[in-house]
Amino acid sequence: MSRIVIAGIGPGSPQDITPAVTQAISEADVVVGYKYYFQFVTPYLRDGARCVDTGMRRERERAAQALALAREGNNVVVISSGDAGIYGMAPLVYELADRDGTAVDIEVLPGISAFQKAASLLGAPIGHDLCILSLSDLLTPWELIERRIRAAATGDFITAVYNPKSHGRYWQLYRLRELMLAEGRSASTPVGYVRQAGRPEQTVRLTTLGQLDPEDIDMFTVLIIGNSQSYTANGRMITPRGYALTSPADGQEKVGQQIMIRSFRRIESELHRRDFPLGHKWALLHAIHTTADFEMERLLLTDENAVETLYQRVKDGQLKTIVTDVTMVTSGIRKGALERLGIEARCYLADERVAELAQSQQITRTQAGIRLAVSEHPDALFAFGNAPTALMELCSLIRRGVARPAGIIAAPVGFVHVCESKQMVKPFTQIPKLIVEGRKGGSNLAATLCNAILTFDDAQQLRPGRDL
Numbered sequence: 001m002s003r004i005v006i007a008g009i010g011p012g013s014p015q016d017i018t019p020a021v022t023q024a025i026s027e028a029d030v031v032v033g034y035k036y037y038f039q040f041v042t043p044y045l046r047d048g049a050r051c052v053d054t055g056m057r058r059e060r061e062r063a064a065q066a067l068a069l070a071r072e073g074n075n076v077v078v079i080s081s082g083d084a085g086i087y088g089m090a091p092l093v094y095e096l097a098d099r100d101g102t103a104v105d106i107e108v109l110p111g112i113s114a115f116q117k118a119a120s121l122l123g124a125p126i127g128h129d130l131c132i133l134s135l136s137d138l139l140t141p142w143e144l145i146e147r148r149i150r151a152a153a154t155g156d157f158i159t160a161v162y163n164p165k166s167h168g169r170y171w172q173l174y175r176l177r178e179l180m181l182a183e184g185r186s187a188s189t190p191v192g193y194v195r196q197a198g199r200p201e202q203t204v205r206l207t208t209l210g211q212l213d214p215e216d217i218d219m220f221t222v223l224i225i226g227n228s229q230s231y232t233a234n235g236r237m238i239t240p241r242g243y244a245l246t247s248p249a250d251g252q253e254k255v256g257q258q259i260m261i262r263s264f265r266r267i268e269s270e271l272h273r274r275d276f277p278l279g280h281k282w283a284l285l286h287a288i289h290t291t292a293d294f295e296m297e298r299l300l301l302t303d304e305n306a307v308e309t310l311y312q313r314v315k316d317g318q319l320k321t322i323v324t325d326v327t328m329v330t331s332g333i334r335k336g337a338l339e340r341l342g343i344e345a346r347c348y349l350a351d352e353r354v355a356e357l358a359q360s361q362q363i364t365r366t367q368a369g370i371r372l373a374v375s376e377h378p379d380a381l382f383a384f385g386n387a388p389t390a391l392m393e394l395c396s397l398i399r400r401g402v403a404r405p406a407g408i409i410a411a412p413v414g415f416v417h418v419c420e421s422k423q424m425v426k427p428f429t430q431i432p433k434l435i436v437e438g439r440k441g442g443s444n445l446a447a448t449l450c451n452a453i454l455t456f457d458d459a460q461q462l463r464p465g466r467d468l
Contacts, residue, residue: 002070002104006090008083008111009040013198016112017041024077024109032066033079033089041079063092070104083113087134087162114197115160118222121204122192123236125224130158135165135172142172149176153183158230158239161223165214173214173223180209180225184269188462190226192237193217206232228265231461257465263289264464272297279307282459283434286452289464290444299437306432310381310407311456314341319406321346321380322450323373325366325390329383332447336467337454345450348372366390374403381453383409385446388421395424398431407432409449413441 005024010016017040025031025044033041035053045051052069054062062078070076080088090108097104119126131152137145152159164173181187187210195203195218205216209225217223230239267288268274268281276284280302287296313319322345324330330347338345348354348369358368366387373380374397382405384391391412397403410425410433412418422435434449451467458466 002073002102003107004066004070004076004078004093004104005107005109006078006080006084006088006093007109008085008088008113009037009079009081010112011082011114011117011198012040012196013117014040014043016117016198018109018111021109021111025079027075028077029074030066030069031077031079032062032069034062037079037081059089059092060096063089063096066093067096067100067102067104071102080111081114082117083111084108085110086113086115086132114162114222115224117197118160118192118194119224121194121197121202122206122224123238125190125192125226125230125237125239126158126160127239127241128158128227128229129155130160131155132160132162133176134162135176136163136169137172145172146175146179149179150183153180153185156227158227159225161225163219164221164223165217166219170214173212173217177209177212177214181274184265185209185225186228186265186268186462187211187274188460189228190230190232190237191223192226193221193223195221197222206235206237228262256468257463260289260465260468261463264462268462270294277305278459279305279311279456282456283307283449283452286448286464287436287445290448291440291442293440295440296436299440301433301435301437303429303433306407306434307453307456309432310453313406314343314454315457317342319379319381320344321377323348323370323377323380323382324446325370325382325384325412326386326443328443329385329446329450332444333383333450334454334467337451340467341454343454346373346377363393364389367393370394371397378403379406381405381407381409381450383446383450384412384421385409385441385443386412386414388412388414388417391421392417392424395421395428398428405431407434407453409434409446411436411441411445411449413439413445415439 007021007024009021022044025041026046028049030050030052032052038051066076066078078089084090133148189209191207191209191212193205226239264285267285283302284300287300288294324347327347327349330345333345349365353372354365354368358365367389370390370393382394391410394403408425408431410422412421418439436445
């Protein structure tokens with residue numbers, strides 16, 4: 001019986017061609033393939049072996065010619081880059097043989113695929129469930145490709161992308177990025193891409209889905225888009241073997257942190273708007289995570305760069321104290337973050353001087369607490385989650401030049417003077433502010449907004465909960 005071997009020759013490096021493939025080529029009477037790939041197999045050809053090339057994009061003719069040569073009694077090897085069964089020649093040879101009823105013994109020898117080679121160069125990005133997509137619509141309707149992209153995104157698959165771009169196919173990768181983000185894949189999702197994997201021209205790059213520039217990509221490039229667990233470390237892209245709820249930073253199990261990370265990514269995917277500045281988005285994700293209230297997308301106001309500015313003051317040692325209106329706010333600020341950054345969080349309500357001051361001045365205890373706090377820490381970050389009268393007191397002290405806060409978190413809750421207190425703080429344009437508009441607010445909100453400021457360095461990678 002006539003025989004054809006369909007051999008995957010790997011991505012291009014001699015070290016990536018399997019011994020079974022080199023042996024098959026060395027025994028072949030005829031090697032059929034695209035001429036570009038003959039350079040990789042020439043050292044293995046026996047004397048007198050023929051090399052048959054039918055040209056680029058003429059795979060069907062190549063398969064038909066291979067079958068014809070086999071019927072003539074030749075020992076034929078059809079070479080295909082990567083693995084012959086992945087966007088390669090193997091399916092086509094089988095199809096034509098079945099259609100024509102050709103009695104040919106067909107054997108497929110696997111090869112290292114381009115996405116496997118790319119993955120090894122990037123680190124370990126394909127450690128969990130994955131899919132492979134081609135963006136070429138020559139043989140597949142684009143509408144179907146779009147459905148597959150959406151499915152890959154919603155299913156949280158690691159996604160290898162073949163044929164991402166060519167001279168005529170310039171827009172599809174832009175669309176893939178748009179669809180992935182629209183279906184909830186985080187903009188911080190790691191993306192690795194390798195050009196000419198295994199060849200002398202090889203280049204390896206790491207970026208994120210949000211920062212991916214399709215203009216850096218060409219037809220010789222394979223992309224790998226991570227899943228929700230993928231991360232980068234030391235210039236490598238890694239996807240854990242499962243959703244094991246471990247922290248890649250220190251190897252310790254932090255179940256709460258990983259649940260929080262997944263929650264933030266879910267919240268991000270459900271936002272109506274995706275182009276918030278990073279500091280505002282980080283605070284917003286904290287607010288929604290704490291309240292499960294997507295109205296925060298409308299209610300939360302932050303001054304331009306407020307979160308960034310306050311974090312930088314913490315980092316530079318300029319901001320050392322957070323003053324809260326009630327003890328519940330202080331309790332909600334993460335102790336690990338305070339210790340890590342050398343910050344003190346204080347509420348003066350329990351101070352023995354408060355009751356005396358409140359009685360003598362005929363003011364509320366929270367007002368008295370703020371007066372005492374300003375006398376000792378006039379430049380603190382002030383966070384309000386309960387008492388509008390305390391916020392109004394701070395506004396009065398600012399106007400008198402007594403208080404000069406580093407920042408203000410205005411999130412008192414209730415029905416009396418609440419809305420007015422938040423309006424009173426807005427004219428202080430030189431003070432960075434985070435404000436929850438309207439009646440809504442609460443100690444939990446004020447505390448979580450403090451936590452957003454203290455952990456802003458985790459915002460870019462969307463990895464909350466380090467100090468849980």
